[in-house]
Amino acid sequence: MEFEEQQLVEAWYQELVNTGELEYEEGEKESIQEAIETGLLQSISTGEEPYTLAMIFLEESQGVLKGFRFEIEATDLNEISLEHARQGIYGEYSTRNLPPYLRQKYFLNTGESLQVNSTLQSKVKFSRLNLQDASRMVFMKGMDIIFCCNVLIYFDTSSKRMVIQHFYNNLTAHGFLFLGHSESLYGISDDFRLVHMPSATGYVKSPRTPVMRG
DSSP: OOOTHHHHHHHHHHHHHHHOOOOOOTTSOOSGGGTOSEEEEEOOTTSHHHHHHHHHHHHHTTTTTTTOOOEEEEEESOHHHHHHHHHTEEOTTTTTTOOHHHHHHHEEEOSSSEEEOHHHHTTEEEEEOOTTOHHHHTTOOOEEEEEEOSSGGGSOHHHHHHHHHHHHHHEEEEEEEEEOTTOOOTTTOSSEEEEEOSSOEEEEEOOOOOOOOO
16 A cells, blocks of 8 residues: 655654654653644545555554554545545555555455454544535644645635645644645745655644734
């Protein structure tokens, strides 16, 4: 199972580990172990992306991410894709690059297909979401990291600004936003700081400067 966000995930947590620049509320542990509680993926195709993300986090939970908690909210507009993702059944093509170790640890062999096991399924919540539905977006609070790759390219400028504003409001302080390789926030939003990582680029939520009124 492969997806574009895999490189972004690896670049993201390496950035946190190497820089240690995250800031926390008073009394919180200043370490990567407690940095992430919730991640949000937009447009999840048929589930390969969030399940791969969950495998990465589960594998790293015994190493650099030991002791942390995570929950993945995977959303899409297409109900058929969502139902496929919830079932978690994939054929040979989708799993062609899956290492034998991960295949045995996180999947059940159903004959010609593989099905994600309960451990993996428990880490991902699938739901239908329209990014332009403000009444739903306002409730997607407390996100530490958002992956929205190759989605905004289909939106006009006004819609992009609205969606990015929701992302900003829903991310926690110093939360990360990742877009597709051909996407950027140039001319869309100045509320994020561009971060260059060894294998990817991303955006970090920046605190807004209060406006001084006379």
